[in-house]
Amino acid sequence: MPPLARWLARRLALTLFVLWGTATLAFAGMRLVPGDPAHVIAGGVQANATPEVLETIRAQYGLHDPLPVQYAIFIGRLVRADLGESYQLNQPVSTVVLEQLGATVSLAAGAAVLGFTLALVLALLTAGRPRAGALTRALEFCAISTPNFWIGILLLGAFSFSLNWFPVLGEDGPRALVLPWITLALPIAGVLAQITREGLERALGQPFTLTARSRGATENRIRLRHALRHAALPVLTLSGWALGELLAGVVVVETVFARQGLGQVVVSAVNGRDFPVVTGVVVLAALTFSVINTGLDLLYRVVDPRVRQAAL
Protein backbone atom coordinates (compact mmCIF):
# COMPACT_ATOMS: atom_id res chain seq x y z
CA MET A 1 0.00 0.00 0.00
CA PRO A 2 1.40 3.45 -0.80
CA PRO A 3 2.35 5.40 2.32
CA LEU A 4 -0.30 8.07 1.84
CA ALA A 5 -3.09 5.50 1.55
CA ARG A 6 -1.81 3.72 4.64
CA TRP A 7 -1.70 6.99 6.52
CA LEU A 8 -5.25 7.83 5.44
CA ALA A 9 -6.49 4.36 6.41
CA ARG A 10 -5.01 4.84 9.87
CA ARG A 11 -6.66 8.23 10.23
CA LEU A 12 -10.00 6.74 9.16
CA ALA A 13 -9.67 3.99 11.76
CA LEU A 14 -8.87 6.62 14.39
CA THR A 15 -11.90 8.69 13.38
CA LEU A 16 -14.19 5.66 13.61
CA PHE A 17 -12.74 4.85 17.02
CA VAL A 18 -13.38 8.38 18.27
CA LEU A 19 -16.95 8.30 16.92
CA TRP A 20 -17.60 4.95 18.59
CA GLY A 21 -16.16 6.26 21.85
CA THR A 22 -18.23 9.44 21.72
CA ALA A 23 -21.42 7.53 20.99
CA THR A 24 -20.67 5.06 23.78
CA LEU A 25 -20.04 7.84 26.28
CA ALA A 26 -23.29 9.48 25.22
CA PHE A 27 -25.16 6.17 25.61
CA ALA A 28 -23.61 5.64 29.03
CA GLY A 29 -24.62 9.18 29.97
CA MET A 30 -28.18 8.54 28.87
CA ARG A 31 -28.40 5.48 31.14
CA LEU A 32 -26.57 7.16 34.04
CA VAL A 33 -29.28 9.77 34.44
CA PRO A 34 -30.68 9.49 37.93
CA GLY A 35 -34.22 8.18 37.78
CA ASP A 36 -36.28 6.42 35.17
CA PRO A 37 -35.46 7.21 31.53
CA ALA A 38 -39.13 6.84 30.69
CA HIS A 39 -39.88 9.79 32.98
CA VAL A 40 -37.23 11.84 31.20
CA ILE A 41 -38.75 11.04 27.83
CA ALA A 42 -42.23 11.89 29.10
CA GLY A 43 -40.93 15.33 30.09
CA GLY A 44 -39.60 14.91 33.62
CA VAL A 45 -41.14 13.68 36.85
CA GLN A 46 -43.22 16.86 37.11
CA ALA A 47 -45.03 15.97 33.90
CA ASN A 48 -47.23 13.51 35.87
CA ALA A 49 -47.24 10.85 33.20
CA THR A 50 -49.66 8.02 33.98
CA PRO A 51 -48.23 4.51 34.43
CA GLU A 52 -49.85 3.53 31.13
CA VAL A 53 -48.08 6.31 29.25
CA LEU A 54 -44.76 5.37 30.87
CA GLU A 55 -45.37 1.73 29.90
CA THR A 56 -46.02 2.74 26.28
CA ILE A 57 -42.84 4.79 26.25
CA ARG A 58 -40.84 1.90 27.65
CA ALA A 59 -42.16 -0.40 24.96
CA GLN A 60 -41.65 2.18 22.23
CA TYR A 61 -38.04 2.96 23.13
CA GLY A 62 -37.10 -0.61 23.99
CA LEU A 63 -36.35 0.18 27.62
CA HIS A 64 -37.43 -3.34 28.68
CA ASP A 65 -34.52 -4.91 26.83
CA PRO A 66 -31.34 -5.67 28.78
CA LEU A 67 -28.70 -2.93 28.50
CA PRO A 68 -26.34 -4.79 26.14
CA VAL A 69 -29.24 -5.32 23.72
CA GLN A 70 -30.21 -1.64 23.92
CA TYR A 71 -26.57 -0.70 23.32
CA ALA A 72 -26.32 -3.03 20.31
CA ILE A 73 -29.51 -1.58 18.80
CA PHE A 74 -28.23 1.96 19.45
CA ILE A 75 -24.87 1.32 17.75
CA GLY A 76 -26.54 -0.59 14.92
CA ARG A 77 -28.79 2.38 14.15
CA LEU A 78 -25.86 4.77 14.36
CA VAL A 79 -23.95 2.76 11.76
CA ARG A 80 -26.88 3.31 9.42
CA ALA A 81 -26.71 7.05 10.24
CA ASP A 82 -30.02 6.75 12.12
CA LEU A 83 -29.70 9.04 15.14
CA GLY A 84 -33.13 8.16 16.53
CA GLU A 85 -36.02 10.45 17.28
CA SER A 86 -36.05 13.61 19.39
CA TYR A 87 -37.99 13.25 22.65
CA GLN A 88 -39.20 16.84 22.57
CA LEU A 89 -39.81 17.56 18.91
CA ASN A 90 -41.16 14.17 17.77
CA GLN A 91 -39.00 14.41 14.68
CA PRO A 92 -36.03 12.33 13.55
CA VAL A 93 -32.81 13.84 14.93
CA SER A 94 -31.25 13.88 11.46
CA THR A 95 -34.11 16.10 10.20
CA VAL A 96 -33.68 18.52 13.10
CA VAL A 97 -29.91 18.65 12.61
CA LEU A 98 -30.06 19.05 8.82
CA GLU A 99 -32.61 21.87 9.10
CA GLN A 100 -30.32 23.88 11.35
CA LEU A 101 -26.98 22.92 9.85
CA GLY A 102 -26.96 25.62 7.17
CA ALA A 103 -27.37 28.52 9.60
CA THR A 104 -24.57 27.25 11.83
CA VAL A 105 -22.19 26.47 8.97
CA SER A 106 -22.59 29.91 7.41
CA LEU A 107 -21.93 31.46 10.81
CA ALA A 108 -18.84 29.34 11.57
CA ALA A 109 -17.36 29.43 8.07
CA GLY A 110 -17.63 33.20 7.75
CA ALA A 111 -16.13 33.68 11.20
CA ALA A 112 -13.26 31.32 10.35
CA VAL A 113 -12.45 33.23 7.16
CA LEU A 114 -12.62 36.56 8.98
CA GLY A 115 -10.56 35.33 11.93
CA PHE A 116 -7.77 33.86 9.82
CA THR A 117 -7.63 36.89 7.50
CA LEU A 118 -7.51 39.29 10.42
CA ALA A 119 -4.74 37.29 12.11
CA LEU A 120 -2.69 37.07 8.92
CA VAL A 121 -2.96 40.77 8.10
CA LEU A 122 -2.15 41.84 11.66
CA ALA A 123 0.84 39.53 11.88
CA LEU A 124 2.25 40.48 8.46
CA LEU A 125 1.94 44.17 9.28
CA THR A 126 3.40 44.06 12.77
CA ALA A 127 6.06 41.31 12.67
CA GLY A 128 9.53 42.70 13.34
CA ARG A 129 8.13 46.14 14.23
CA PRO A 130 8.41 46.37 18.02
CA ARG A 131 6.11 49.29 18.71
CA ALA A 132 3.22 48.17 16.50
CA GLY A 133 3.78 44.64 17.75
CA ALA A 134 3.47 45.65 21.41
CA LEU A 135 0.21 47.50 20.76
CA THR A 136 -1.43 44.66 18.88
CA ARG A 137 -0.09 42.17 21.41
CA ALA A 138 -1.99 44.03 24.12
CA LEU A 139 -5.15 44.07 21.97
CA GLU A 140 -4.76 40.37 21.26
CA PHE A 141 -4.42 39.64 24.96
CA CYS A 142 -7.71 41.47 25.56
CA ALA A 143 -9.42 39.55 22.75
CA ILE A 144 -8.25 36.23 24.17
CA SER A 145 -9.37 36.96 27.73
CA THR A 146 -12.82 38.28 26.88
CA PRO A 147 -15.69 35.80 26.85
CA ASN A 148 -17.20 36.01 23.39
CA PHE A 149 -20.76 36.42 24.64
CA TRP A 150 -19.71 39.68 26.27
CA ILE A 151 -18.11 40.89 23.03
CA GLY A 152 -21.36 39.94 21.31
CA ILE A 153 -23.57 41.78 23.81
CA LEU A 154 -21.42 44.91 23.64
CA LEU A 155 -21.42 44.89 19.81
CA LEU A 156 -25.16 44.29 19.80
CA GLY A 157 -25.75 47.14 22.24
CA ALA A 158 -23.53 49.57 20.38
CA PHE A 159 -24.19 48.82 16.71
CA SER A 160 -27.70 47.36 16.68
CA PHE A 161 -29.53 49.11 19.51
CA SER A 162 -27.73 52.46 19.69
CA LEU A 163 -26.55 53.10 16.14
CA ASN A 164 -29.08 50.91 14.29
CA TRP A 165 -26.45 49.86 11.76
CA PHE A 166 -27.30 46.17 11.95
CA PRO A 167 -30.56 44.30 12.56
CA VAL A 168 -31.30 43.34 16.17
CA LEU A 169 -32.61 39.86 15.43
CA GLY A 170 -30.62 37.09 13.86
CA GLU A 171 -32.58 36.10 10.79
CA ASP A 172 -32.67 39.30 8.73
CA GLY A 173 -30.44 38.36 5.83
CA PRO A 174 -26.66 38.61 5.43
CA ARG A 175 -26.38 41.93 7.30
CA ALA A 176 -27.42 40.11 10.45
CA LEU A 177 -24.37 37.85 10.13
CA VAL A 178 -21.78 40.64 10.39
CA LEU A 179 -21.79 41.12 14.17
CA PRO A 180 -21.86 37.38 14.99
CA TRP A 181 -18.95 36.85 12.62
CA ILE A 182 -16.91 39.57 14.34
CA THR A 183 -17.82 38.19 17.77
CA LEU A 184 -16.63 34.71 16.88
CA ALA A 185 -13.59 35.85 14.91
CA LEU A 186 -11.96 38.16 17.49
CA PRO A 187 -10.81 35.61 20.09
CA ILE A 188 -9.37 33.16 17.56
CA ALA A 189 -7.78 36.00 15.58
CA GLY A 190 -6.04 37.08 18.80
CA VAL A 191 -4.39 33.71 19.34
CA LEU A 192 -3.61 33.06 15.69
CA ALA A 193 -2.07 36.51 15.19
CA GLN A 194 0.26 35.93 18.14
CA ILE A 195 1.42 32.59 16.81
CA THR A 196 1.80 33.87 13.24
CA ARG A 197 3.84 36.86 14.35
CA GLU A 198 6.14 34.69 16.45
CA GLY A 199 6.67 32.39 13.48
CA LEU A 200 7.28 35.29 11.11
CA GLU A 201 9.77 36.92 13.45
CA ARG A 202 11.63 33.65 13.85
CA ALA A 203 11.73 33.16 10.08
CA LEU A 204 12.85 36.76 9.47
CA GLY A 205 15.85 36.15 11.71
CA GLN A 206 17.00 33.10 9.78
CA PRO A 207 19.92 32.99 7.31
CA PHE A 208 17.65 32.32 4.32
CA THR A 209 16.00 35.70 4.88
CA LEU A 210 19.40 37.36 4.74
CA THR A 211 20.19 35.46 1.53
CA ALA A 212 16.93 36.56 -0.04
CA ARG A 213 17.59 40.15 1.04
CA SER A 214 21.12 40.10 -0.37
CA ARG A 215 19.68 38.99 -3.68
CA GLY A 216 17.58 42.12 -3.67
CA ALA A 217 14.15 40.75 -2.73
CA THR A 218 11.76 43.41 -1.49
CA GLU A 219 10.48 43.37 2.10
CA ASN A 220 6.99 42.39 0.96
CA ARG A 221 8.31 39.54 -1.13
CA ILE A 222 10.41 38.26 1.75
CA ARG A 223 7.44 38.31 4.10
CA LEU A 224 4.93 36.79 1.72
CA ARG A 225 7.06 34.32 -0.21
CA HIS A 226 9.72 33.21 2.23
CA ALA A 227 8.78 33.86 5.84
CA LEU A 228 5.06 33.11 5.68
CA ARG A 229 5.56 29.51 4.63
CA HIS A 230 7.67 28.89 7.71
CA ALA A 231 5.25 30.71 9.96
CA ALA A 232 2.38 28.64 8.58
CA LEU A 233 3.38 25.44 10.39
CA PRO A 234 2.58 26.40 13.99
CA VAL A 235 -0.54 28.17 12.71
CA LEU A 236 -1.74 24.95 11.11
CA THR A 237 -1.12 23.12 14.36
CA LEU A 238 -3.28 25.61 16.21
CA SER A 239 -5.95 25.76 13.52
CA GLY A 240 -7.55 22.58 14.81
CA TRP A 241 -7.84 24.19 18.23
CA ALA A 242 -9.12 27.45 16.71
CA LEU A 243 -11.85 25.69 14.75
CA GLY A 244 -12.86 23.82 17.88
CA GLU A 245 -13.14 27.14 19.74
CA LEU A 246 -15.27 28.36 16.86
CA LEU A 247 -17.65 25.40 17.10
CA ALA A 248 -17.88 25.96 20.85
CA GLY A 249 -18.40 29.69 20.40
CA VAL A 250 -21.27 29.08 17.99
CA VAL A 251 -23.34 27.61 20.82
CA VAL A 252 -23.08 30.79 22.88
CA VAL A 253 -23.11 33.34 20.06
CA GLU A 254 -26.32 31.95 18.58
CA THR A 255 -27.94 32.58 21.94
CA VAL A 256 -26.59 36.14 22.13
CA PHE A 257 -27.88 37.08 18.69
CA ALA A 258 -31.08 35.01 18.96
CA ARG A 259 -30.16 33.09 15.82
CA GLN A 260 -31.49 29.72 14.79
CA GLY A 261 -28.92 26.97 14.52
CA LEU A 262 -27.39 23.85 16.00
CA GLY A 263 -26.22 25.73 19.09
CA GLN A 264 -29.79 26.65 19.95
CA VAL A 265 -30.89 23.09 19.26
CA VAL A 266 -28.28 21.61 21.58
CA VAL A 267 -28.92 24.11 24.38
CA SER A 268 -32.64 23.45 24.45
CA ALA A 269 -31.97 19.72 24.15
CA VAL A 270 -29.64 19.86 27.17
CA ASN A 271 -32.25 21.82 29.11
CA GLY A 272 -34.97 19.31 28.23
CA ARG A 273 -32.67 16.27 28.49
CA ASP A 274 -33.44 15.36 24.91
CA PHE A 275 -30.67 12.77 24.69
CA PRO A 276 -31.01 11.64 21.08
CA VAL A 277 -30.52 15.25 19.95
CA VAL A 278 -27.58 15.86 22.30
CA THR A 279 -25.98 12.60 21.19
CA GLY A 280 -26.57 13.44 17.53
CA VAL A 281 -25.00 16.89 17.77
CA VAL A 282 -22.04 15.67 19.83
CA VAL A 283 -21.33 12.79 17.42
CA LEU A 284 -21.64 15.18 14.48
CA ALA A 285 -19.23 17.61 16.17
CA ALA A 286 -16.73 14.81 16.81
CA LEU A 287 -16.99 13.76 13.15
CA THR A 288 -16.53 17.33 11.89
CA PHE A 289 -13.59 17.82 14.19
CA SER A 290 -11.89 14.58 13.11
CA VAL A 291 -12.36 15.41 9.43
CA ILE A 292 -10.97 18.93 9.97
CA ASN A 293 -7.94 17.60 11.84
CA THR A 294 -7.24 15.02 9.14
CA GLY A 295 -7.48 17.76 6.51
CA LEU A 296 -5.09 19.94 8.50
CA ASP A 297 -2.58 17.11 8.79
CA LEU A 298 -2.81 16.65 5.02
CA LEU A 299 -2.16 20.37 4.56
CA TYR A 300 0.82 20.04 6.86
CA ARG A 301 2.36 17.65 4.39
CA VAL A 302 1.73 20.08 1.55
CA VAL A 303 3.28 23.04 3.36
CA ASP A 304 6.28 21.25 4.82
CA PRO A 305 8.00 18.80 2.47
CA ARG A 306 10.01 17.45 5.39
CA VAL A 307 6.89 15.87 6.92
CA ARG A 308 6.26 13.93 3.70
CA GLN A 309 9.44 11.96 4.08
CA ALA A 310 9.34 11.43 7.81
CA ALA A 311 6.59 10.15 10.08
CA LEU A 312 4.26 8.35 7.74
Next chain:
Amino acid sequence: MTAPALARPYRKVRPGLWAAWAFLALVCCAALFPALFAGAPDQVDATAVLRGPGAGHPFGTDQLGRDILARVVYGARASLFVGLGSTLLAGAVGSAWGLLAALGGRAVGEAAMRLADILLAFPGILTALLVVAVLGPGTRNATLAITIALAPGFARIVRVQALVVRDSAYVRAAINLGLRPWRILRRHIVPNVLAPLLILATLNVGTAIIAGASLSFLGLGPRPPAPEWGSMLAQARNYLDVSWTLALFPGAAITLTVMSATAAGRALQARYERREP
Protein backbone atom coordinates in the same frame (compact mmCIF):
# COMPACT_ATOMS: atom_id res chain seq x y z
CA MET B 1 29.32 31.69 54.79
CA THR B 2 27.33 32.38 51.72
CA ALA B 3 28.77 32.63 48.26
CA PRO B 4 29.20 36.15 46.94
CA ALA B 5 26.06 37.24 45.14
CA LEU B 6 26.44 36.73 41.45
CA ALA B 7 25.04 39.35 39.17
CA ARG B 8 21.29 38.87 39.52
CA PRO B 9 19.48 38.42 36.20
CA TYR B 10 17.96 41.71 35.25
CA ARG B 11 14.29 41.66 36.06
CA LYS B 12 11.87 44.17 34.66
CA VAL B 13 9.38 45.79 36.98
CA ARG B 14 6.04 45.13 35.38
CA PRO B 15 3.17 47.22 36.72
CA GLY B 16 0.67 45.19 34.70
CA LEU B 17 1.65 42.04 36.54
CA TRP B 18 1.33 43.74 39.92
CA ALA B 19 -2.09 44.99 38.91
CA ALA B 20 -3.06 41.46 37.90
CA TRP B 21 -2.07 40.00 41.27
CA ALA B 22 -3.76 42.88 43.09
CA PHE B 23 -6.98 42.36 41.13
CA LEU B 24 -6.92 38.61 41.82
CA ALA B 25 -6.49 39.38 45.52
CA LEU B 26 -9.42 41.78 45.35
CA VAL B 27 -11.65 39.20 43.66
CA CYS B 28 -10.68 36.61 46.26
CA CYS B 29 -11.55 39.07 49.06
CA ALA B 30 -14.88 39.79 47.38
CA ALA B 31 -15.59 36.08 47.15
CA LEU B 32 -14.72 35.48 50.80
CA PHE B 33 -16.13 38.62 52.44
CA PRO B 34 -18.61 40.20 50.01
CA ALA B 35 -20.32 42.14 52.79
CA LEU B 36 -17.21 44.31 53.16
CA PHE B 37 -17.68 45.73 49.69
CA ALA B 38 -21.39 46.12 49.06
CA GLY B 39 -24.88 45.84 50.45
CA ALA B 40 -27.45 43.12 49.88
CA PRO B 41 -27.51 41.69 46.35
CA ASP B 42 -31.17 40.67 46.47
CA GLN B 43 -32.74 43.87 47.74
CA VAL B 44 -35.41 44.92 45.25
CA ASP B 45 -36.08 48.62 44.81
CA ALA B 46 -39.06 49.18 42.53
CA THR B 47 -38.49 52.95 42.48
CA ALA B 48 -35.04 52.64 40.91
CA VAL B 49 -35.26 50.20 38.00
CA LEU B 50 -32.65 50.00 35.21
CA ARG B 51 -30.80 53.10 36.38
CA GLY B 52 -27.44 53.97 34.90
CA PRO B 53 -24.38 54.34 37.11
CA GLY B 54 -24.82 57.19 39.57
CA ALA B 55 -25.05 58.24 43.21
CA GLY B 56 -26.30 55.50 45.52
CA HIS B 57 -25.77 52.83 42.89
CA PRO B 58 -22.22 53.26 41.48
CA PHE B 59 -22.80 50.55 38.83
CA GLY B 60 -26.53 51.24 38.36
CA THR B 61 -29.48 48.92 38.98
CA ASP B 62 -31.00 46.00 37.10
CA GLN B 63 -34.55 45.30 35.87
CA LEU B 64 -35.78 44.63 39.42
CA GLY B 65 -33.94 47.60 40.92
CA ARG B 66 -31.24 45.47 42.51
CA ASP B 67 -27.84 47.09 42.99
CA ILE B 68 -25.46 45.86 40.28
CA LEU B 69 -22.34 46.58 42.32
CA ALA B 70 -23.63 44.29 45.05
CA ARG B 71 -24.54 41.58 42.54
CA VAL B 72 -21.13 41.79 40.85
CA VAL B 73 -19.37 41.57 44.23
CA TYR B 74 -21.52 38.67 45.43
CA GLY B 75 -21.19 37.00 42.02
CA ALA B 76 -17.43 36.66 42.52
CA ARG B 77 -18.01 33.71 44.82
CA ALA B 78 -19.95 31.63 42.30
CA SER B 79 -17.54 32.39 39.46
CA LEU B 80 -14.45 31.62 41.53
CA PHE B 81 -16.11 28.51 42.95
CA VAL B 82 -16.72 27.15 39.45
CA GLY B 83 -13.39 28.36 38.07
CA LEU B 84 -11.08 27.34 40.90
CA GLY B 85 -13.13 24.31 41.93
CA SER B 86 -13.19 22.75 38.50
CA THR B 87 -9.50 23.55 37.88
CA LEU B 88 -8.44 21.98 41.18
CA LEU B 89 -10.63 18.93 40.65
CA ALA B 90 -9.49 18.57 37.04
CA GLY B 91 -5.87 18.90 38.17
CA ALA B 92 -6.33 16.16 40.78
CA VAL B 93 -8.31 13.83 38.51
CA GLY B 94 -6.04 14.54 35.53
CA SER B 95 -2.89 13.90 37.59
CA ALA B 96 -4.11 10.55 38.80
CA TRP B 97 -5.20 9.74 35.26
CA GLY B 98 -1.88 10.80 33.71
CA LEU B 99 0.23 9.04 36.35
CA LEU B 100 -1.82 5.89 35.82
CA ALA B 101 -1.29 6.18 32.06
CA ALA B 102 2.45 6.67 32.45
CA LEU B 103 3.22 4.19 35.19
CA GLY B 104 0.33 1.72 35.18
CA GLY B 105 1.59 -0.64 32.52
CA ARG B 106 0.92 -0.91 28.82
CA ALA B 107 -2.74 -1.94 28.67
CA VAL B 108 -3.91 0.47 31.36
CA GLY B 109 -1.88 3.28 29.81
CA GLU B 110 -3.32 2.69 26.36
CA ALA B 111 -6.90 2.59 27.65
CA ALA B 112 -6.38 5.74 29.72
CA MET B 113 -4.92 7.74 26.85
CA ARG B 114 -7.50 6.55 24.28
CA LEU B 115 -10.23 7.75 26.64
CA ALA B 116 -8.47 11.11 26.79
CA ASP B 117 -8.27 11.15 22.97
CA ILE B 118 -12.03 10.64 22.72
CA LEU B 119 -12.79 13.45 25.17
CA LEU B 120 -10.31 15.78 23.47
CA ALA B 121 -11.74 14.98 20.04
CA PHE B 122 -14.34 17.70 20.33
CA PRO B 123 -14.50 21.11 22.01
CA GLY B 124 -14.63 21.11 25.79
CA ILE B 125 -17.90 23.03 26.02
CA LEU B 126 -19.69 20.17 24.22
CA THR B 127 -18.32 17.69 26.75
CA ALA B 128 -19.54 20.02 29.46
CA LEU B 129 -22.98 20.28 27.81
CA LEU B 130 -23.20 16.49 27.57
CA VAL B 131 -22.39 16.19 31.28
CA VAL B 132 -24.95 18.86 32.20
CA ALA B 133 -27.52 16.99 30.12
CA VAL B 134 -26.85 13.93 32.27
CA LEU B 135 -26.57 15.59 35.69
CA GLY B 136 -28.89 18.55 35.20
CA PRO B 137 -28.07 22.25 35.61
CA GLY B 138 -26.76 23.94 38.77
CA THR B 139 -23.52 25.26 40.28
CA ARG B 140 -22.18 21.92 41.45
CA ASN B 141 -23.02 20.11 38.23
CA ALA B 142 -21.54 22.88 36.08
CA THR B 143 -18.33 22.57 38.11
CA LEU B 144 -18.27 18.82 37.57
CA ALA B 145 -19.00 19.27 33.87
CA ILE B 146 -16.06 21.64 33.40
CA THR B 147 -13.87 19.31 35.48
CA ILE B 148 -14.61 16.46 33.08
CA ALA B 149 -13.96 18.74 30.11
CA LEU B 150 -10.57 19.92 31.46
CA ALA B 151 -9.25 16.71 33.04
CA PRO B 152 -8.04 14.94 29.87
CA GLY B 153 -5.83 17.93 28.99
CA PHE B 154 -4.17 17.67 32.41
CA ALA B 155 -3.86 13.90 32.00
CA ARG B 156 -1.89 14.32 28.76
CA ILE B 157 0.57 16.82 30.22
CA VAL B 158 1.06 14.84 33.43
CA ARG B 159 1.64 11.63 31.47
CA VAL B 160 4.34 13.22 29.31
CA GLN B 161 6.01 14.81 32.33
CA ALA B 162 5.85 11.57 34.30
CA LEU B 163 7.42 9.66 31.38
CA VAL B 164 10.24 12.19 31.16
CA VAL B 165 10.86 12.00 34.89
CA ARG B 166 10.55 8.19 34.96
CA ASP B 167 13.31 7.82 32.41
CA SER B 168 15.55 10.38 34.09
CA ALA B 169 18.85 9.48 35.71
CA TYR B 170 17.76 10.25 39.27
CA VAL B 171 14.74 7.97 39.14
CA ARG B 172 16.89 5.18 37.68
CA ALA B 173 19.32 5.77 40.51
CA ALA B 174 16.50 5.56 43.03
CA ILE B 175 15.33 2.28 41.48
CA ASN B 176 18.84 0.90 41.54
CA LEU B 177 19.18 1.90 45.18
CA GLY B 178 16.25 -0.41 45.82
CA LEU B 179 13.77 2.19 47.04
CA ARG B 180 10.14 1.12 47.15
CA PRO B 181 7.99 2.12 44.12
CA TRP B 182 5.57 4.09 46.30
CA ARG B 183 8.42 6.09 47.81
CA ILE B 184 9.89 6.80 44.38
CA LEU B 185 6.51 7.99 43.17
CA ARG B 186 5.96 10.20 46.20
CA ARG B 187 9.45 11.60 46.72
CA HIS B 188 10.86 11.77 43.21
CA ILE B 189 8.18 11.70 40.52
CA VAL B 190 5.33 13.74 42.03
CA PRO B 191 7.44 16.80 43.05
CA ASN B 192 8.95 17.06 39.58
CA VAL B 193 5.63 16.72 37.82
CA LEU B 194 3.99 19.21 40.14
CA ALA B 195 5.58 22.48 38.95
CA PRO B 196 4.45 22.34 35.31
CA LEU B 197 1.09 21.07 36.55
CA LEU B 198 0.59 24.11 38.81
CA ILE B 199 1.44 26.44 35.93
CA LEU B 200 -1.00 24.67 33.64
CA ALA B 201 -3.60 24.94 36.39
CA THR B 202 -3.10 28.71 36.72
CA LEU B 203 -3.41 29.10 32.97
CA ASN B 204 -6.57 26.97 33.04
CA VAL B 205 -8.36 29.00 35.71
CA GLY B 206 -9.24 31.62 33.09
CA THR B 207 -10.57 29.01 30.70
CA ALA B 208 -12.61 27.45 33.48
CA ILE B 209 -14.08 30.79 34.57
CA ILE B 210 -15.13 31.58 31.00
CA ALA B 211 -16.59 28.08 30.59
CA GLY B 212 -18.53 28.45 33.85
CA ALA B 213 -19.83 31.87 32.84
CA SER B 214 -20.80 30.45 29.43
CA LEU B 215 -22.80 27.64 31.02
CA SER B 216 -24.67 30.01 33.30
CA PHE B 217 -25.15 32.45 30.41
CA LEU B 218 -26.92 29.56 28.68
CA GLY B 219 -29.05 29.09 31.80
CA LEU B 220 -27.31 25.88 32.89
CA GLY B 221 -25.38 27.25 35.88
CA PRO B 222 -26.58 28.63 39.22
CA ARG B 223 -30.34 29.15 39.39
CA PRO B 224 -31.49 32.73 38.59
CA PRO B 225 -31.96 34.66 41.85
CA ALA B 226 -28.37 33.78 42.84
CA PRO B 227 -25.96 36.48 41.64
CA GLU B 228 -23.52 35.15 39.02
CA TRP B 229 -21.66 37.07 36.30
CA GLY B 230 -22.73 34.84 33.40
CA SER B 231 -26.42 34.81 34.27
CA MET B 232 -26.32 38.59 34.91
CA LEU B 233 -25.12 38.97 31.32
CA ALA B 234 -27.92 36.72 30.11
CA GLN B 235 -30.45 39.03 31.78
CA ALA B 236 -28.67 42.12 30.54
CA ARG B 237 -29.02 40.76 27.00
CA ASN B 238 -32.82 41.13 27.33
CA TYR B 239 -32.68 44.81 28.38
CA LEU B 240 -30.12 46.08 25.88
CA ASP B 241 -32.68 48.40 24.30
CA VAL B 242 -33.19 50.17 27.64
CA SER B 243 -29.80 50.12 29.31
CA TRP B 244 -26.52 48.96 27.86
CA THR B 245 -24.58 49.65 31.06
CA LEU B 246 -26.32 46.61 32.56
CA ALA B 247 -23.96 44.36 30.59
CA LEU B 248 -20.86 46.44 31.23
CA PHE B 249 -19.86 45.54 34.77
CA PRO B 250 -20.46 41.77 35.00
CA GLY B 251 -18.64 41.33 31.68
CA ALA B 252 -15.77 43.53 32.80
CA ALA B 253 -15.55 41.50 36.01
CA ILE B 254 -15.18 38.25 34.05
CA THR B 255 -12.71 39.72 31.59
CA LEU B 256 -10.48 41.38 34.19
CA THR B 257 -10.42 38.24 36.33
CA VAL B 258 -9.55 36.04 33.37
CA MET B 259 -6.91 38.51 32.17
CA SER B 260 -5.31 38.69 35.61
CA ALA B 261 -5.29 34.92 36.02
CA THR B 262 -3.78 34.45 32.55
CA ALA B 263 -1.13 37.14 33.09
CA ALA B 264 -0.20 35.60 36.43
CA GLY B 265 -0.04 32.14 34.87
CA ARG B 266 2.16 33.33 32.03
CA ALA B 267 4.51 35.10 34.43
CA LEU B 268 4.85 31.92 36.51
CA GLN B 269 5.47 29.95 33.35
CA ALA B 270 8.18 32.37 32.18
CA ARG B 271 9.87 32.22 35.56
CA TYR B 272 9.76 28.43 35.62
CA GLU B 273 11.20 28.16 32.11
CA ARG B 274 14.01 30.56 32.98
CA ARG B 275 14.91 28.43 35.97
CA GLU B 276 15.22 25.34 33.79
CA PRO B 277 18.62 24.80 32.17
